[in-house]
Amino acid sequence: MTYQALYRVYRPRTFQDMVGQDVITQTLQNAIEANQTGHAYLFSGPRGTGKTSAAKIFAREINGIEANVDDSQIPDIVEIDAASNNGVDEIRNIRDSANYAPIKAPYKVYIIDEAHMLSTGAFNALLKTLEEPPANVKFILATTEPQKMPATILSRTQRFEFKRISDQTIQNQLAKILDQQKVAYDLEGLRLIATAAEGGMRDALSILDQVIAYQPQRVTVETARTVTGTVAVNQLIDYLQAIGHRETPIALELLSAIIADGKDAYRFLADLMGLLRDIMLSNVVPDLVRSTTSIQQLQELAQLFSLNKLQTMMLAIDDMQKQIAQSLQTDVYLEMLTVKLVLLQNKNQDNRQELRKSVAPSKARENGSVATNDNDIVVKKSESIIESQTTPVDSPISEPSQATSISAMVTSEATSSVSTPVTPSSQSVTYTGQSAVFAVLARAQRKMLTTIQQAWSQLKDTLPVQIQALLQTANPVAASSEGVVLAFEYPALLEQALHDGNFQSEVQAIFQQNNFPIKLVLISQDQWTRDRGDYVAKLKLGQEPHDHFDQLEPLQINTDEHENATEVIKNDKQTPDIVEAAQHLFGEDLVKVVSHPRKGSS
Known part of the structure; x- marks a missing residue:
């Protein structure tokens, strides 16, 4: 006789045979006894927890069919695999055949396994029939991913959530089966198999099959550990x-x-x-x-x-x-x-988040340490280097995971403290214009952009309030391994950012601290929309731009001239009305009046 896998031999044939789903089996039994069964059911839950078995048992019970009758001998119970029969035509056939009376049994039952894999058209074809089927037709949908089912389908079914089966329940069932198979076993070995099955009885029986094949005489701890790969x-x-x-x-x-x-x-x-x-x-x-x-x-x-x-x-x-x-x-x-x-x-690891407060980025880069205002704690530069190597930016880390690690590096209390001013770098790495945008887009990395966007709010919170004010309407819209494009909603704030050396140095420093690219491309939101459109148009014409930052001239900031112009305006007794209005709205500390370097007017 051909050998059958254990999960097929010991598949439940009655509700009494099912384990770990007592609430569901009792509810279904009560509905059958009271003759109050619904016309459509949805059985959802993890793999191997008894969804399809329960559907078959329910179909047998409502039709009064004995458990020992072979499935192939029951023409009125139709099981469909939606993974391979997910088109509109298959569902139309079901819809048409549902209008015919059952051949032998009181009810014609359609069991649609892996129902979430039906196409949109198939769901639409099923919708009306599922809502108002003939009186002698019932539908049972089984799925491991109910979130992929349309809400219109879910609302028309009675839903039963199958839970993962507990390790102890699986262990007891395995012991019962081995007793019937007359195979000796160690309870600890069964516990390892139950744990490896992760709540699925079918998985547990499949693993048990492998263990018995490996050592037929006895299921031992060593054998179970070898087959499952469990570490001692x-x-x-x-x-x-x-x-x-x-x-x-x-x-x-x-x-x-x-x-x-x-x-x-x-x-x-x-x-x-x-x-x-x-x-x-x-x-x-x-x-x-x-x-x-x-x-x-x-x-x-x-x-x-x-x-x-x-x-x-x-x-x-x-x-x-x-x-x-x-x-x-x-x-x-x-x-x-x-x-x-x-x-x-490291004994200081528990305080790592506090070490990010009031950071002086340029000083941290020079001496490899970061200190807080309240604690004289030092983080060794070697540790940060090793950490950056263990979680590189380009490694296949999921995006939520990167956002979590970055959030741990930036402080949530920076709004109550102001970072030490950063001296603008002698070599500017700030750019503007279409060529700079193309230089980023030519080597754009979606994962890098997503990571920066997820950490953007925390990054801004670590900066002084003056810098935060400029960044309120600025957002990263493109990123590569070299540079980041920041698009400003208001051109006036963009102009101020383009000529504020301290702003650029602060942003570059916090980017470098978090292993982000430090080349900044500052443009307006409207310009970004135009440049992106031009880039896409060139790609469609086969004219892929090859712009590179090495070919571009960065912005040149004359810090002395900027400071002198600012001081002249501050000493001017006549304050423009627009400045007074801004100071009234935002406060004098946040409003910074500068001279336009090209026009010579405020």
Whole structure:
């Protein structure tokens, strides 16, 4: 007889066979007994939690069909895979056949699996029939992604949310199956399989199939760990102890041994995250700890890490999980993570956000340290260099993750303090005009622009109030590895920014501090719209611009002339009406009157 996989052999045939979904099964049973079944249902939830099985059981129960009857012998229960039959024609066939009476059973039931993959046209074709089907027709839609279903469909169905099955429930079911299979097992091995299944009974049975194939005599801890790629708890503990004691070489050696042992990188990070979670809860809610490690050992590990550090480490691991999904060099990313976790153990790490307040960027670049007004704490330049190497701008980090790391680098309290003025650089890196815009667009990076835009509000908050006032209507609209285009809504503010050396130096400094490109291209919003249109038009004609910053002349700011002109206006007894109105609206501290360098008038 042909061998069948365990998840097929032990697929539930009745509501009593289903595990982990007691509320749903009881509700459906009560509806059947009371003869109050609906005409359309939506079963949604993670994979392997029993959605399709429940749909088949429900269809059998309302038609009074015995559990031992083969599915192929029931013509009135039609199962459709929407992943491969998602067109309008397939749904039209359903709509037309629904008008015919059932062949044998009281009801004709249509089960549409992976319903979220239906096309828009297919949903529209189904809509009216789903709302008012014939009295003897019922629809059951199953999906893992209900958020992709149209609201018009959702509102016409009774929705049941299938939850992930608990590890203990999965473990008990696996033990029951192995008893029937007459296979010996270790409970700890079953626990590892249940954890690796992540709440899906089908996944658990598939893993169990592999374990039995690997060692048919007995399901052991070692066998389960080998098949699932799970890392031994003692290895994880040694690894965390090395990190907690800031012993980078030892931590890297332990990681190398884990990788050489063939462990899956994603599984390693998941196990590490789980252990950190148990360490965090060991002193708070010990009853919620899942690890087999003793509470005493977890509490000893908790002494190495503060609560803030544990949370920061877990966030770093979560970011790394997203990165390794896009990379083939997972071992390199794990080594980068190890170095980063060790750096997080620096005794000053918990105060890292406060170290960003009242930063003097030019001074920080000279001596490699940043200090706050209230604390005499120093961040070593070597640490910031290593951190920038472990999370490079061009690495495949998800955009929300980059925004989070940048937000941690900029302060939220800068509005209450003013940064030390920055001396304008002797070599200007500020540009304007269409050629400068083309130089950025020719090498534009969408990820860089998104990262800067997400951090823009925090970046502005770290600057003096005078600089913030100029940037209120300015936004980054394009970015490359070299430069950023800032578009100003008001030309008057653009003119002031173009001739304010301190403004340009402050913005460039905060960009450089956060590993952003420091070449600034300052233009008006209207000019940006025109330049972007011209660039697209050239591309359509096959005339791709090849402008480069090396070919352009940066702005030249005469600081002495600017200061003298400003002083002359300040000493003028006759204040223009527009200046008085501005001072009344914004306050004299925020209004800065300068002389136009080309026209000689205020």
